Amino acid sequence: MVKEIKMSAEEAIEYVRENVQIRDILEISYNRIFAPGEVLNIISEDEETGEGLRVSLQLNGEILNQVVDVDFKEIKDDLLELRHIKDGKITIVEVYD
Numbered sequence: 001m002v003k004e005i006k007m008s009a010e011e012a013i014e015y016v017r018e019n020v021q022i023r024d025i026l027e028i029s030y031n032r033i034f035a036p037g038e039v040l041n042i043i044s045e046d047e048e049t050g051e052g053l054r055v056s057l058q059l060n061g062e063i064l065n066q067v068v069d070v071d072f073k074e075i076k077d078d079l080l081e082l083r084h085i086k087d088g089k090i091t092i093v094e095v096y097d
Contacts, residue, residue, distance in 0.1 A: 004092045025085035031078040
């Protein structure tokens with residue numbers, strides 16, 4: 001089952017905050033980057049350091065299989081699409097300006 005929705009960047013970040021959990025698959029498209037992977041950790045915003053919502057991903061891939069942290073505050077303006085896969089259900093979030 002595939003569900004497609006359109007959201008602003010702020011709404012998409014709120015979607016991640018409320019719906020994405022550890023071990024889900026999250027595919028993030030921003031700027032010219034495509035980062036698909038399994039969610040290892042979700043770190044809430046930190047007002048002291050100014051960091052935004054951060055998601056740690058174990059990237060899927062045969063050549064590049066590393067852990068990356070994605071700070072949604074940093075990529076908010078370049079965010080294009082999120083694909084969230086959980087329990088066989090796929091939610092595609094298309095980000096508009």
